[in-house]
Amino acid sequence: MNRYSDFSVEDLVWDDFFRQWIFSPTSETNALWNNWISENPEMLGKMEQARRILLSMRLEEPEITDAEINEVVRRTVGLVNVANTATTQLSHRKTPVLFTTWMRLAACIALIILLGWTTYSVLVRKQQEPQLGQQLKASSYFVEETNSTSRTRQLVLSDGSSISLAPQGRVRYRKPFHGQRREVYLTGEAFFQIAKDPDRPFLVFANGLITKVLGTSFRIKAYEGVDQVTVEVKSGKVAVFTERDPQSKKKVEDNALQGVILKPNQKIIYALNEVKMVKTLVEKPEIVVPKSQISRLDFEDTPASEVFNTLGKTYGIDIIYDAALLKDCPLTAVLEGLTLQDKLNIICKAVESSYEIVDGQVIIHSKGCKN
Template identity: 45%
Template sequence: MDQYLNFEAEDFVWDPFFRQWVLAPTRESDAAWTQWLAENPQILPVTRQARQVVLALRTNEPALSASEIDSIVKNTVARIQQTGQEPDTRTLPRRPFYKAVWFRFAASVALLIVAGWFVMHSKLNEQLPAIGTLGTGPAQEQTQPQQIKKTNATAHPMIVRLSDGSQITLSPSSSITYPVRFTDSKREVVLNGYAFFEISKDPDRPFFVYANELITKVLGTSFTINAFESSHQVTVEVKTGRVSVFTKAGAGLQAKAGKREQEGVVLSPNQKIIFERDDVRMVKTLVEKPEIIVSKSQVPHFEFEDTPASQAIASIGKAYGIDIIFDEELLNGCPVTAMLDNQPLHEKLSIICKAIEANYEIIDGQIVIHSRGCRN
């Protein structure tokens, strides 16, 4: 569809594929135009003018006379001047555009009318909402950067690269809204759905993700957000680095957005927040399958032979970046012999706890081991 990049508004008015999309869109044509316009946002103003013209001239009755055309144009101009509103397409007589000799003349006149209306109004009807205007989101600026909305209508993950070098892996049926370029002191995007974020570090410009009721603030890290509009939960899972999560309704939101230090509920690697939307409640816990976060060269061998349980547990906690709370003095006398290199975290802990007659639970994103000591 690159041939449309050089089209003017009048070219779109006469284009059969564009007219079909405006007047009788199919699933395929709507997906094609939506994707193309998302990739070429600079052409949006032109297509919106052309769309208004096509809708205004949608007709299905015999050809109009010159006097009827003149009357329609005068009435349309009068309504625009009096109300500042778009022409009501339902009041226009309907004629088959492909049979009417007058159509090109009327289209040219309507194009001028619609162009004038766009000059009079600073915001287009179908323009994506600027992030700065979203409810309890960040404060509105006088000049908002142009926004792009990417929607993944495929069955596979979609890579979205931002102007600051950050990368977003957008899952199917998900969408992300972001500026063409980050020009403010804050980098801000809006997510609907599921996405994995890899954010470029920029301490002077923190990164904010608005996802339903939650706001996630980062400086440079990787994390996942699951925030479908239809879901009862919103989750944020951290892979590397640290993020701060708070609700849009939280007190002092504007102050939080402007500070450089982390605020709200802070998440570290392998931790996640579950926000229950119905109960307006946040629960901090661990991800389902925690991963080792240290570099390969620093990964210890989880092979223990008569190793004090306290030492084995500390080694595991350090490798996964998770705080494991236990009575060190009590477990120093509990030896552990096991080979745990290939087991996931929870299985490692279960094996150790069974060996020392202990148990563990997850509390507030930490692991707490309960033990009364062991019998040697």
């Protein structure tokens, strides 16, 4: 949120997260913005101006082009500045109290009328233009999709990506995507399968956590009223970082993946109240290599170091161990059809070792074998 300290009225009007808060507020975003306002009271005036501009254009927003919105913002901000200057000049004159009060009221009414007229004139001009707009591609606009059913709802986006939206879930995005980034705002739970496009990163904003990908599949859980967000990766890589990160704006705009990097079978748990992220493994890791490349998981007198190496490649997980200690620890076991946790338990018991999960990796603790 620190990036908003230097925002102008125009910056706020164009900021997607600010617009989402104005048009679709939630208890989480209300708390986040209200806390930020209490810490930055000097921004209250700009935020109120931006809010008025957005609400004045809400009903017709899908029909207004980017240039036209800029024009409305420019005129409105100009009018506000002129009104503020006039009020300041009047305050230096010795004017009767009743007259001053009447003038302020009149100025407020005039400002509201002028704001409405500015917006109206843009809309009228839009309607009176010749059929040129019909020859061009339609402007992008925000749409909101809500799953009010008891089943998962499938959504296909303009870039070929898909979203499996869980019951009571809600997403908001541009249709079609606009600019150099593909952005989606999520409340609830959804599984994403993102079409690869290295030049246009895909970002999901959910309860203060930003997930950035170039092309992969992952699940996000960000329910209202729950003080944590989880991101689980099925394939590819994702980067996650918080909106409170001082470098969040840079990380959003850069095409590279920056932040906490998650690989297949890893997940992040973001605790909103503590502003803390914990990286670990998903509850049920899945095999990630193609079936044609899967090594048989039955071993006979195989060094434990080789077994752990095979297991790590099969699940795409880093398994850290001391190869020198385990090379002389043979293992004979059939591990087909077991969960990763069961496999690890059997191996560790057989070679007198133990394991723990740290930062999304499996760490093997061993003192070697007695045999």
